[in-house]
Amino acid sequence: MDLHLHLGEEGGLAEQIYAQLHERISTDALPAGTVLPSSRELAARLSVSRATVVAAYERLAAHGLIRSRAGIGTVVTGQRIPAPAAPAASPLRPRAIWSAEHLAVPDLTAPATEFDFTVGVPARTRFPFARWRALLNDQLRTRTDVNYADPAGSARLRDALARHLVVSRGVRIASEQLVITTGAQQAFDIAARVLLEPGDTVAVEDPGYLPAYRGFLAHGARVVGVPVDSEGLVADRIPAGTRMVYVTPSHQFPLGMPMSESRRTALLAWAARNDAAIVEDDYDSEFRFTGRPLTPLQATDTEGRVLYVGSFSKTLLPALRVGFLGVPATLGEAARRAKFVADYGTGGHLQAALAAFIEDGDLARHIRRMRRSYERRHHLLIGTLREHFAGVLEPIESSGGTHMAALLTPGQPPDTILAARALAEGVNLGTISRWGIEGPGPSGFVFGYGAISTDQIPDGLATLRRVI
Ligand SMILES: Cc1ncc(COP(=O)(O)O)c(C=O)c1O
Structure with a gap:
């Protein structure tokens, strides 16, 4: 030992x-x-x-x-020993920012429930574990370069990823402009390290993805929530002087609608006028079921203002902790340095296994399979909500992803109360209000359909209907 x-x-x-x-x-x-x-x-x-x-x-x-x-x-032996006297209280205290309410670590363990609509969790049982194990074993057996390597990521993985992004998303990013990260979360961190001075203003969607908000806040940025409506972020409401705007245009988190074409144009124009950067989080865009393919902002950005963030947490597993950041060429070296400072680079065996997984077509195959499966769940969910929750819940139209949202109609008890009642009956689902930035978000539910099987959706919703 x-x-x-x-x-x-x-x-x-x-x-x-x-x-x-x-x-x-x-x-x-x-x-x-x-x-x-x-x-x-x-x-x-x-x-x-x-x-x-x-x-x-x-x-x-x-x-x-x-x-x-x-x-x-x-x-x-394990014989019990009396607990030692409590150590003297330390005079050391963390910086005030770490007491911010929004920086508290939420409970990340989903309770074991009969009907699991947990948000942000892909279908664990469908992951090709045997293939992944074989690839990792292969790397552990044959890899000889066990030392530190390029912090931006292995050239092989970045090349494979660059090719994948062109085909799957129409995103053209040279592999030198890609940094392999520990999930999307580290991509936000690197974007902040590269571009933000303390006190700079960052605008995020409200309601929005709190983990990104936390990342910018912890960097000492002033983070403001900008309202979203049925077309996505209201670009006109971005405060003057904002240096960076964080958006989820393919599938707004948590509400689920895509950003409209006109808003995309307005946002890019706003960024150009105000000399700002846009962080585009394209976290689950590969699961699109309906409508025309939505071109990412990155692919229409002619000014080099978009930093493109992706993650394998939805397409593969959150536990892998792999994502990436694609930056304009002017930021490539700074992003590489920031990754180097943050953690010296993502694990080599993991990167090599992932590169092989992409090159051999396993990733594309897995995405195709899961897209079909999620599409069935998505349609079943929205169909059942329309049929059995009319007047109670208004589903929000979305074209893909692994979750969908529905607003509670006025006069209903708050979403938190109803979600607690549902949990007591074995239904775990998210609330929209918890994702509010400037105050609680609107009242409603977020239904993740990664963890729950198609068969269970009708019974889960029937149980929910009884508690509302
Ligand atoms: C909006 C959004 N962005 C990114 C991610 C992925 O984050 P990470 O790659 O850090 O797991 C998620 C996962 O739930 C998400 O909902």
Whole structure:
């Protein structure tokens, strides 16, 4: 086992080893059953005599905390130890920004419910785990370049991604303009690092995607919510002096409508007039079921003002934590440096497996399969809502994605109350009000249809109907 002990000047060496192991056993950092290194091995690692380690081990054994087991070695027993006295309160405090209400980490574990309309979760059971395992195993077996690499991402993955984006989204970004990120979230972070000075104004959609809001806020930006209507962000309402605008034009989060052509034109023109940047989050655009394909802002931007963000959280799995940022050529090197500063680059094995997954057509195949599946769920959901929730819920038209929203008609109890009642009956669904930026968003529900199977949707909605 990889056991790190720090031996300082104070106290005898055996005493220090004893105290540190004692502390780790009592806090469960070394839980029952852990096999400690042999006294010879630990002595060599710490550059102390073996007798020193043996003395420490004997003392721990005398307290019943470890014992020798034939054929295994020295094992932690798991005997309970009284909790140590509380450490002295530290005078250190985080910067005030970390107390901001919006920066609290929400509960990310979806409760296990019978009908799971969790938002932002793709169909886990349909992911090609066997193929993915094979690709990762292959990388672990054959990869020889195990050192640090280009922080922007492997050339192979960026090339594969650049080709994929042209075909799937009509987005032309040279691979040198792409940075592979830890999800879309890190793409927002890099965009902020590259472009924002402290106190700069960033405009986000209201209601909107709070994680992006948080990213800009934590950078010290002044983040303002700009209203959205049935056509998307109301460009005229962007405050003067705004340096960056964050939008989800393909599938507004959380409401789901696409941004209209005229609003897209207005937004690009606004950015040109005001010398601002646009962060386009195209997070689930590959699942489009109806209407004409919507060209991303990036593909119509003739001024080089759009930073294009994508994620594999919807097309593959959120747990992979892979996304990307495509920037105008003038920002390419700065974005690469920002990624380098942030974390030195995304894991090499993961990137190589993903590159092979794209090159071999697995990604396109998986997206096609899931698109059909999500389309069925989407139509079933909207059809059932129209039929059985008329006068209660007004579904918002959208052309794709993995979730849809519906507004509660006036006179209904707040969405939070109804969602809590639904949860008590085994239906987990999102509320729109929680995504408000300047205040609570409108009252309504967000139905994710990644986690729930098509078969369960009618019963889930019937249960919901009973609690409204
Ligand atoms: C609007 C929006 N952007 C991006 C993402 C993906 O974020 P990430 O890649 O950090 O998982 C999501 C996922 O729910 C989302 O809803």
